[in-house]
Amino acid sequence: MSQNEKSQTPHGERDPAAENTQQPDIEGIQDGSEDYVDAGGASADSLAETEQLQGELDQARAEADQYRDQAVRAMAEMENVRKRAQRDVESARKFALEKFAADLLGVRDSLELGLKAAEEHSGDYEKLKEGMDMTARMLASSMDKAGVEAIDPEGEAFNPELHEAVSTQPSNELPANTVAAVMQKGYMLNGRVLRAAMVVVAKPADQGK
Incomplete structure (x- = not known):
């Protein structure tokens, strides 16, 4: 139906109101559809970029968690090393003279035997002197070994x-x-x-x- 036909009345007369009614712009609608397609493409690109950024963020968070776990483990290991070193120092301080003390046990045994012999053999100074000489040599030897x-x-x-x-x-x-x-x-x-x-x-x- 032509524009003139639409503007005529049923009796064949022209309808001024119909002539003044603005008709839809078919060409403009077609052009707008192209713009809509372009907007949809831009939205898809933005979504892909957002997903990529989210993936990178997730990866960065995973790496941060891994490094934090490694740091915690390293700190725990350092604390264990410190405690072991402290125990070693305390042990060294307590038992540094262990070897020297073990050598002195023989010296003490010799002294006690000498005193006992002196009590049992009153006046036997030669035996007492001999025992004291032996004890002195043992002590000197122990001291030499200890520096x-x-x-x-x-x-x-x-x-x-x-x-x-x-x-x-x-x-x-x-x-x-x-x-x-x-x-x-x-x-x-x-x-x-x-x-x-x-x-x-x-x-x-x-x-x-």
């Missing part, structure tokens, strides 16, 4: 790092500042002074006159 060295500097030059002068003695035979006598031996442990030797130091005989 304990005696300082017995008689006749040597006075060394204030190793010797403690308790008095002086005039002497024409010994050079000045020479150890004339040892009142008490000193001892060193692996090169470190445990106790300085107490000594008498020689001085010229005419000094002070």
Whole structure:
């Protein structure tokens, strides 16, 4: 039906109202459908991009969880190592003298046997001296094994790092500042002074006159 036919009345007259009614733009509707298709394509791209970002986020979260678990395990292992080291240090401090103490047991046994022999053989000084000599040798051997060295500097030059002068003695035979006598031996442990030797130091005989 043409536009003129639509605007005519049943009696063949023209209808001005029908002529003024705006007709739909068929061409415009067709163009709009193309725009709708383009919008749908853009929405699909956005959805794909969102899914990709979500996947990357999930992967990042999984990696973060993995690294956090590794960090927790590492911290736990470090704590275990610290505790083991602490136990080792405590054990070393408690039992550092274990070997030396075991050697001293023989020395103590010898002393006790010597005392018992002295009681049973009153006046037998030779046997008592023999037992004491044996005990002294055992003790010296145990101390040597432990790195304990005696300082017995008689006749040597006075060394204030190793010797403690308790008095002086005039002497024409010994050079000045020479150890004339040892009142008490000193001892060193692996090169470190445990106790300085107490000594008498020689001085010229005419000094002070």
